[in-house]
Amino acid sequence: MKRLAVFAGLLLSTMPALAAPDFSGNWEVAVREFGDHNYYLPMQDGRLTLEVHGDGYTGRFGQIAFTGAVEKDGLHLACNDKGRDCGRLVLQLSGNRLSGKGELVQSSPVIALPVSLEGKRPATRPQNAAVHDYDPQSFHNFYSPALAPVMHLFPGDSVKTRTLDSRGQDRDGKPRAPRGNPLTGPFYVEGAMPGDTLVVHLDRVRTNRDSAYQSDLVATTALETGAIEQQAKFESGFHAWKIDAAAGTASVIDPDGKLKPFTIKLSPMLGCVGVAPPHDETLGSGHLGAFGGNMDSPEIREGATLYFPVFQPGALFYLGDGHAEQGDGELPGQGLETSMDVQFTVDVIPNVSLGQMRVEDGSFEMVMGTGGTLDAAMKNATTGMSRWLAATYHLAPQDVAAVLGTEMKYEIAEVVDSEYDVVAKVSKDALARLGKP
Numbered sequence: 001m002k003r004l005a006v007f008a009g010l011l012l013s014t015m016p017a018l019a020a021p022d023f024s025g026n027w028e029v030a031v032r033e034f035g036d037h038n039y040y041l042p043m044q045d046g047r048l049t050l051e052v053h054g055d056g057y058t059g060r061f062g063q064i065a066f067t068g069a070v071e072k073d074g075l076h077l078a079c080n081d082k083g084r085d086c087g088r089l090v091l092q093l094s095g096n097r098l099s100g101k102g103e104l105v106q107s108s109p110v111i112a113l114p115v116s117l118e119g120k121r122p123a124t125r126p127q128n129a130a131v132h133d134y135d136p137q138s139f140h141n142f143y144s145p146a147l148a149p150v151m152h153l154f155p156g157d158s159v160k161t162r163t164l165d166s167r168g169q170d171r172d173g174k175p176r177a178p179r180g181n182p183l184t185g186p187f188y189v190e191g192a193m194p195g196d197t198l199v200v201h202l203d204r205v206r207t208n209r210d211s212a213y214q215s216d217l218v219a220t221t222a223l224e225t226g227a228i229e230q231q232a233k234f235e236s237g238f239h240a241w242k243i244d245a246a247a248g249t250a251s252v253i254d255p256d257g258k259l260k261p262f263t264i265k266l267s268p269m270l271g272c273v274g275v276a277p278p279h280d281e282t283l284g285s286g287h288l289g290a291f292g293g294n295m296d297s298p299e300i301r302e303g304a305t306l307y308f309p310v311f312q313p314g315a316l317f318y319l320g321d322g323h324a325e326q327g328d329g330e331l332p333g334q335g336l337e338t339s340m341d342v343q344f345t346v347d348v349i350p351n352v353s354l355g356q357m358r359v360e361d362g363s364f365e366m367v368m369g370t371g372g373t374l375d376a377a378m379k380n381a382t383t384g385m386s387r388w389l390a391a392t393y394h395l396a397p398q399d400v401a402a403v404l405g406t407e408m409k410y411e412i413a414e415v416v417d418s419e420y421d422v423v424a425k426v427s428k429d430a431l432a433r434l435g436k437p
Helices: 002-014 225-231 374-393 397-407 428-432
Strands: 025-032 045-053 056-061 064-071 074-081 084-094 097-106 111-120 131-133 151-153 158-163 183-189 197-207 211-215 238-244 249-252 263-265 269-275 305-309 317-323 340-349 358-360 364-371 409-414 420-427
Touching: 025 097, 056 074, 074 097, 084 111, 158 183, 158 317, 183 340, 197 269, 197 317, 269 305, 317 340, 364 374, 364 428, 374 397, 374 409, 374 420, 397 420, 397 428, 420 428
Parallel strands: 131 158, 151 183
Antiparallel strands: 025 045, 025 111, 045 056, 056 064, 064 074, 074 084, 084 097, 097 111, 158 340, 183 317, 197 305, 197 340, 211 238, 238 249, 249 263, 269 317, 305 358, 358 364, 364 420, 409 420
8 A cells, every 4th residue: 555655646746737827818808897888997898918927927908017927716917007006807717718807996086896807819810811792681870889790800801892872772773771871881800909990991982873863952051141041942852863984974864054064073982981989889870980980081982091990899890871972071961872882901900099080092191080060170180190190200299290381281071960070181292201100
């Protein structure tokens, strides 16, 4: 018996110790208070990065730093926000899933609140970048983080799809959704987390039928009081337009008088492009803001690259409201409303966000400014462009003033909806004289 005990002891001494769980790497996490969001806490949805250092761990969640070590009941982490204690977490690992509990300190009033955490490893691409065909069967008239994604995409993937016109009619003129800018989507982009930037390149934006329509009076919100009174003598209606895609033109069907020779050049664009708004907001498809939305900018056309701040996991990208052409301001309250064939490609810039929508084409860098007044939208656009220049080219405020004071251009994209959109533009030729970013 004694020999057996000695043998058992030798066997145990030569067996390798059980490997400690490895918490290191990137995690997509959701932190909740009593199972729900609390937007006053230092953590909500985002990317938690953990690294091993000797016997301990360090971590980052945005600006928040963590330090800790593995103990019997899990990974103990202390939270520090710019030198201020912001709580404690204890995390457990099960395969590619992370879970845990703890307390986080709310900033105002200062109080520690119980929280739970759930996390997962980022999804792994199953194949090389792919081109997906998406034939939409349902549409939505609002932007929301609560809607189930119609498709999951990886950075580099492309989608070929279609949009309806603002009345909900498809390429055959068949009603498919309620009026009011029905949207295709949302599309979930793997790896996109709050604090990132979603990149959408518009590879193709083309009309897919030979008809369009537009209101036949200028919207009253774009006119002075006297002009509104004069216009009120006329009965409002719609112009029906004929699209000639081969010729690249459109003209009014059965025009009267001066409009008989009036033909316009097509410049297809998307009036609505956006991601799910921040927090738990659900906004109608006519709204616009930092998330994008009903921007109605002629700059959102084939060849443009769009940059959106990400507010929700996956970003949740929506598009719709095709215009065969539109003048600045969308003055009748509509462009040449029609349906579209669209192809777009997605990408993600991690841990960078301007906080508002930006657009780039072959000639200009642009920032979209939105607000409840034209003045507020212009200031939002100017502020955004100033911040982007400072961050991208490492310019001091005096340098920004020199650039904007000589090179800034503005376009008034939208003046007839619930919010206004002003586009601040700086040419790439001018920026090239600053050297490489």
